[in-house]
Structures are given as C-alpha cells and as structure tokens.
Amino acid sequence: MRPLPKLTPENEFFWTAGADGTLRFQYCGSCDRYLHPPGVVCSGCGGTPEVREVSGRATVVGVTVNYQPWLPDMEVPYVIGLVAIEEDPLVRLTTLIMDAEPDDVVIGLPVSVRFEQHKDVWLPVFAPTGEPVIEAAEYPESAPAPVRSMPTVEKFESKVAITGVGLSEVGRRLGRDPMGLAVDACRAAVADAGLAMDDIDGLSTYPGGAAKDGGHSEGGIYPLADALGIAPTWFCGTGETPGQSGAVVNAMLAVASGLCRHVLCFRTVWETTSIAWGNRQNTGVGGGSRISGEMEWRLPYGAMSAGNWIALMASHYFHRYGATREQLGWIPVTERAGAAHNPVAIYQEPMTIDDYLDARMITTPFGLFDCDVPCDGSTALVVSAVDCAYDGPHRPVLVEAVGTQMRERMSWDQGTLLHEPMVDGPSAHLWSRTDLKPSDVDVALLYDGFSFNALSWLEGLGFCGKGEGASFVEGGSRIARDGEIPLNPHGGQLSAGRLHGYGFLHEAVTQLRGHGGGRQVDGAEVVVVSTGGGHPGGAFLFVRG
Structure with missing residues (x-):
C-alpha cells in the first residue's frame, strides 16, 4: 500500500542508492552546488550535472508529528522531518525520522541516513546521530528573484x-x-x-x-x-x-x-x-501504482497532505520566532466568530481558544481547527x-x-x-x-x-x-x-x-x-x-x- 516512486533514468541513481548504503545527489561542478530533485540540466548554468556521493549526515530543519492514519502500513504517530544535507544546506529531503521519541525530534537535531527497502526502491530515512542539538544554527535561504516592473504604463x-x-x-x-x-x-x-x-x-x-x-x-x-x-x-x-x-x-x-x-x-x-461515493482522494496513489513528479519526494514517507508539508515550515517558523500554538489559534477562533453571521458557513457555533487547544492533533503544530x-x-x-x-x-x-x-x-x-x-x-x-x-x-x-x-x-x-x-x-x-x-x-x-x-x-x-x-x-x-x-x-x- 505504500506509494513508491516510478524509477526513471533521471531518478534511479537516487532511489536505488541504498543498495550499497550510500546517499547520492546530482552535483554541478561549474556552480559548486548540489541539485535536488534531479534534473536534466543545472538550473544555474545550464550545464550537465554529475552524480556524487555524500556523507549521509544532515540536520533537521523542520519537523511534524503526524497523527492522521493516511496509509495502512504506517502506524501513527510517526515523525516526518525536513533535513538539510551537510554538504549543502540548501538541499533538503522530506523524510522519516526513525529511532527517536517524537518529542525528541527538534530543529537542529543532527541525523544520519539509513535505508528502507520497498521492492526495488530504497527510501532514505534518517535517525539521530547521538550528537547534541545545534542550538544556534543558521539556516540559509535562497534569494528570491527581483520583482519585475510593469512592462507598460497601461494596466x-x-x-x-x-x-x-x-x-x-x-x-x-x-x-x-x-x-x-x-x-x-x-x-x-x-x-x-x-x-x-x-x-x-x-x-x-x-x-x-x-x-x-x-x-x-x-x-x-x-x-x-x-x-x-x-x-x-x-x-x-x-x-x-x-x-x-x-x-x-x-x-x-x-x-x-x-x-x-x-x-x-x-x-x-x-x-x-x-x-x-467511494472515489479515491489521491487518484493513482497506493494499490501498487507508482508515482512520479514532485509527489514522489513526499508521499513515500507518509507525507500525504499539504498539512504535513506546510507543518514542516510552520515548525521552523515557531522555532525561529518563538511563536506558539495559542497565538496561531486566534486565526480560527476569530474566523469562527465571523462565521456565526454567515448563513451558509459549515460551522457557525462559537469557539473559544480553549476549544481550539483541546481539539485533537492532526499533524503538529496543526490541530483539527x-x-x-x-x-x-x-x-x-x-x-x-x-x-x-x-x-x-x-x-x-x-x-x-x-x-x-x-x-x-x-x-x-x-x-x-x-x-x-x-x-x-x-x-x-x-x-x-x-x-x-x-x-x-x-x-x-x-x-x-x-x-x-x-x-x-x-x-x-x-x-x-x-x-x-x-x-x-x-x-x-x-x-x-x-x-x-x-x-x-x-x-x-x-x-x-x-x-x-x-x-x-x-x-x-x-x-x-x-x-x-x-x-x-x-x-x-x-x-x-x-x-x-x-x-x-x-x-x-x-x-x-
């Protein structure tokens, strides 16, 4: 039932690397940077990248504990992590964090790769190295492209x-x-x-x-x-x-x-x-089918929902700025107050911040509301x-x-x-x-x-x-x-x-x-x-x- 990636000439080196226990990424020597997901050319210089071995060491930069039972072969809760590889922190993997209590997986946790074999695919997952959490780590961000000016005066x-x-x-x-x-x-x-x-x-x-x-x-x-x-x-x-x-x-x-x-x-x-009526929420996922494109980098790890993906960023935001769930909860609580005056709203009954905090967790830091x-x-x-x-x-x-x-x-x-x-x-x-x-x-x-x-x-x-x-x-x-x-x-x-x-x-x-x-x-x-x-x-x- 686990959705697995479809192997292609472009991605096979990555998904089969676990056969010899070595993590590999594309690398562009001209730009001196690693590339992921793999592509046919380097997006920086247009050159042809090579495949290079890496150490398999990484740092957790985002984490969510998933409580939603998405897949029958994955028992909840399980920890989805976003890890930055040691060789290039701008290259990150959505993955599973193994052999750790959920509360112990935090931003800055050093981890190293191991592999889970599923048929002809070796999924790289990560586990703590036992080293101390890096408390004051800096996490680089790629600079966005400049805002383009209006091409004409007339709008x-x-x-x-x-x-x-x-x-x-x-x-x-x-x-x-x-x-x-x-x-x-x-x-x-x-x-x-x-x-x-x-x-x-x-x-x-x-x-x-x-x-x-x-x-x-x-x-x-x-x-x-x-x-x-x-x-x-x-x-x-x-x-x-x-x-x-x-x-x-x-x-x-x-x-x-x-x-x-x-x-x-x-x-x-x-x-x-x-x-x-029995239609599948994720057409083509599970049941022995293979996935390709962007979803292949998340769904094999049980990161089935945008909630999981966005929660990884929310966890980093909380860590970086000291935000709390109670602060975030004022968005749904305030919106519920407005819904009371909307006759077509699904939920119109009042909700307090305590109601919000008491609701069941879906994927940390997100609860039901x-x-x-x-x-x-x-x-x-x-x-x-x-x-x-x-x-x-x-x-x-x-x-x-x-x-x-x-x-x-x-x-x-x-x-x-x-x-x-x-x-x-x-x-x-x-x-x-x-x-x-x-x-x-x-x-x-x-x-x-x-x-x-x-x-x-x-x-x-x-x-x-x-x-x-x-x-x-x-x-x-x-x-x-x-x-x-x-x-x-x-x-x-x-x-x-x-x-x-x-x-x-x-x-x-x-x-x-x-x-x-x-x-x-x-x-x-x-x-x-x-x-x-x-x-x-x-x-x-x-x-x-």
Missing part, C-alpha cells in the same frame, strides 16, 4: 470588472452531482450580473475536468458549456495558474484583450460526497469589460491590481523555511502594480487551507513584519471585524468551508457591495484577496466601483 486590470457572483448550495455530503452545483452557481452569477446566458462569450475554470474523480472539479469546460447551452468565443481550464483564481486572471486577460465581453468563471468542489473544512459547493463570477460594467443591477467591483509573479522555486521543501512558499512573490508583485498600500486595505480575505497559510499571507502582504504574524493575531482584536485589518469575516475556509479559494472572491464582492449583513465591515472600499500559496499563489486588490 489590463483597468479594463475589467466583476459584475456578478453566484453560489450554489454549500454543505457536507450533499449527495449531489457536482455538475448540478456548478450549473446552480453559474446561473446565479449570470443573473446577478443582469445578463442572459447568450451574453456569456467566455468560460474559465480551475483545475479542469481531470480532477473530477478526486472531488475537485465538476468535470470541466466541455460538459459545463453543454449543460448551459453556451458556445464560448474563448475558454480555458487548467491547474497550472497563479493560485486557484488564476482562472480569473485568465478571464480578465481575455476580456482586456477584446477577445470576450463577459467571461463566466467557476470552481466546484465535492470532496465529501466524492469520498462517500487549523485545517479547512472539506465540503460540497460551487462558486461562480462574471468578469466583464469595464465599459459595460455599470449596465447591471449592482455596483461593479473594479480590479486595482493582480499579483502573479513566481519569484522562488516551485517546491514544498527546497525553498523558504520561514513561510508558506509562493506567498512573497505574488504579494510583492501586487503592490508593484498599484499606488495603494497595505494601510489602505479595509478587508483581508486570505487563503487559509491551514491557519499558517493566512499567517504567511499577512506577513507577505505587509500587514505586519516578518516573524511578527503570531503576535499580530494574538488575542484576535487586530484581525476582528472591527479591528485593524479584518481577516476573513465570513469564516474563511476554516469555518465556512473549503471552496478552494473562490469563497474569498465571493466574499470580496459581498463586502464591496455592502451586502455582508452581520459580518459586514463598515466602509469597505478596498479588499485584498489571496488564493493558494505553495502551489502556487496569487493575489488581487479589488476596489469599490
């Missing part, structure tokens, strides 16, 4: 507006076909914009039809177009975009270019029903040309700026240790495309697949300094609806449900129209939205039309 954002939003029924295990949810949301969004289906000349979605079996899609563009009777001029459905809402950026570009006038964007999730809530639901919005945006029944929402730049490696374990990856790039790019500043923002709708995601976005977007996020949210007053920067007043994904980023877009329009009811932020005129992070992220700045 495409000024040519588009959000004119309509729609939301289907939202709930746990609704037992409905996801296409029905998508149709409901799309019809509602088109009607909300004061349009007819014949007015829609574009369709855009994330991630497309291939993700349906895992509960992450309704089936994609083609069946949705057929269900709605739409013949679009342009359409796009893909997963490789700046965050889940990259599909909305694609729609804006299509409208700004003059290709379309009104693009319908939609996103459907139905995880809870999909699982109840640090994790977003899987649900069924679909969200849709209409992106229109700004010159017709005022023809509808509602005040339009204008687009001030987008943040889409990739400034760091697309990796969960080879990049930063200080925050969730793919947060700083979109954040810095967003502010480079506007004269507005973080102090001008009235509402922050920040992605919270896990509580630490939102903390990373708060810092990345400049609402507080690096390493100050935990103290910034402590007590909840600064992120409350009437606080310094209201955070996810609708409950976010931690309480309202995992609509996978699009719930934040819906809430942005709701707030800027002043339709938030008991959760409405007074005088909301500027709203920042982030989606994703890690894989990858994107950001928007919306203003009241």
Whole structure:
C-alpha cells in the first residue's frame, strides 16, 4: 500500500542508492552546488550535472508529528522531518525520522541516513546521530528573484470588472452531482450580473475536468458549456495558474484583450460526497501504482497532505520566532466568530481558544481547527469589460491590481523555511502594480487551507513584519471585524468551508457591495484577496466601483 516512486533514468541513481548504503545527489561542478530533485540540466548554468556521493549526515530543519492514519502500513504517530544535507544546506529531503521519541525530534537535531527497502526502491530515512542539538544554527535561504516592473504604463486590470457572483448550495455530503452545483452557481452569477446566458462569450475554470474523480472539479469546460447551452468565443481550464483564481486572471486577460465581453468563471468542489461515493482522494496513489513528479519526494514517507508539508515550515517558523500554538489559534477562533453571521458557513457555533487547544492533533503544530473544512459547493463570477460594467443591477467591483509573479522555486521543501512558499512573490508583485498600500486595505480575505497559510499571507502582504504574524493575531482584536485589518469575516475556509479559494472572491464582492449583513465591515472600499500559496499563489486588490 505504500506509494513508491516510478524509477526513471533521471531518478534511479537516487532511489536505488541504498543498495550499497550510500546517499547520492546530482552535483554541478561549474556552480559548486548540489541539485535536488534531479534534473536534466543545472538550473544555474545550464550545464550537465554529475552524480556524487555524500556523507549521509544532515540536520533537521523542520519537523511534524503526524497523527492522521493516511496509509495502512504506517502506524501513527510517526515523525516526518525536513533535513538539510551537510554538504549543502540548501538541499533538503522530506523524510522519516526513525529511532527517536517524537518529542525528541527538534530543529537542529543532527541525523544520519539509513535505508528502507520497498521492492526495488530504497527510501532514505534518517535517525539521530547521538550528537547534541545545534542550538544556534543558521539556516540559509535562497534569494528570491527581483520583482519585475510593469512592462507598460497601461494596466489590463483597468479594463475589467466583476459584475456578478453566484453560489450554489454549500454543505457536507450533499449527495449531489457536482455538475448540478456548478450549473446552480453559474446561473446565479449570470443573473446577478443582469445578463442572459447568450451574453456569456467566455468560460474559465480551475483545475479542469481531470480532477473530477478526486472531488475537485465538476468535470470541466466541455460538459459545463453543454449543460448551459453556451458556445464560448474563448475558454480555458487548467491547474497550472497563479493560485486557484488564476482562472480569473485568465478571464480578465481575455476580456482586456477584446477577445470576450463577459467571461463566466467557476470552481466546484465535492470532496465529501466524492469520498462517500467511494472515489479515491489521491487518484493513482497506493494499490501498487507508482508515482512520479514532485509527489514522489513526499508521499513515500507518509507525507500525504499539504498539512504535513506546510507543518514542516510552520515548525521552523515557531522555532525561529518563538511563536506558539495559542497565538496561531486566534486565526480560527476569530474566523469562527465571523462565521456565526454567515448563513451558509459549515460551522457557525462559537469557539473559544480553549476549544481550539483541546481539539485533537492532526499533524503538529496543526490541530483539527487549523485545517479547512472539506465540503460540497460551487462558486461562480462574471468578469466583464469595464465599459459595460455599470449596465447591471449592482455596483461593479473594479480590479486595482493582480499579483502573479513566481519569484522562488516551485517546491514544498527546497525553498523558504520561514513561510508558506509562493506567498512573497505574488504579494510583492501586487503592490508593484498599484499606488495603494497595505494601510489602505479595509478587508483581508486570505487563503487559509491551514491557519499558517493566512499567517504567511499577512506577513507577505505587509500587514505586519516578518516573524511578527503570531503576535499580530494574538488575542484576535487586530484581525476582528472591527479591528485593524479584518481577516476573513465570513469564516474563511476554516469555518465556512473549503471552496478552494473562490469563497474569498465571493466574499470580496459581498463586502464591496455592502451586502455582508452581520459580518459586514463598515466602509469597505478596498479588499485584498489571496488564493493558494505553495502551489502556487496569487493575489488581487479589488476596489469599490
């Protein structure tokens, strides 16, 4: 049942190195650096790397104790570590830490490699060397690429507006076909914009039809177009975009270019029903299948969830800055207070910080309430040309700026240790495309697949300094609806449900129209939205039309 990597000419040297007990990595002599994961060329100089033996010694730089029973052959709890190799601390492995009590595995622990054989694969795992913990170690970070300046004075954002939003029924295990949810949301969004289906000349979605079996899609563009009777001029459905809402950026570009006038964007999730109907959460994992690509470097170690991967960074953040779980807990506690005023939120009952701390652990430092809530639901919005945006029944929402730049490696374990990856790039790019500043923002709708995601976005977007996020949210007053920067007043994904980023877009329009009811932020005129992070992220700045 253990998912194992598919052996290829590029990776076989790594996954079979345990046959003689020696860890090996690619090395570029021209750059004098080790490379991982292996590739066909050196990303620094374009040269051909060689394979070199290393000592097998490393240092733990991130750790999480996993309590979730992901795989039947791995008894919980088990310790997942992120280790930096002695020869080059920028090269790291997600792995298992063996022969140690979970509480004894800490940042700075010296470890050495050993190998577990599974069929024709030798998994490198690590165990303590018995040497003292390195208390004051320095952990290097790769410098991000510079923020690119705007290539033209004219912004495409000024040519588009959000004119309509729609939301289907939202709930746990609704037992409905996801296409029905998508149709409901799309019809509602088109009607909300004061349009007819014949007015829609574009369709855009994330991630497309291939993700349906895992509960992450309704089936994609083609069946949705057929269900709605739409013949679009342009359409796009893909997963490789700046965050889940990259599909909305694609729609804006299509409208700004003059290709379309009104693009319908939609996103459907139905995880809870999909699982109840017997679909696999991780299609192609386990059951004797082999995995390739980025997942091969994590799944064999039982690091099956983004919660595990992000927890490794959260542990390093806690170590570096002295943050605590109680401080982090104020994000879900404050969001729950907002969800009480959101009639479609999954969880609306009050929650205290003690409730948060008493909840069962999932993967340290994350407990149950640090994790977003899987649900069924679909969200849709209409992106229109700004010159017709005022023809509808509602005040339009204008687009001030987008943040889409990739400034760091697309990796969960080879990049930063200080925050969730793919947060700083979109954040810095967003502010480079506007004269507005973080102090001008009235509402922050920040992605919270896990509580630490939102903390990373708060810092990345400049609402507080690096390493100050935990103290910034402590007590909840600064992120409350009437606080310094209201955070996810609708409950976010931690309480309202995992609509996978699009719930934040819906809430942005709701707030800027002043339709938030008991959760409405007074005088909301500027709203920042982030989606994703890690894989990858994107950001928007919306203003009241």
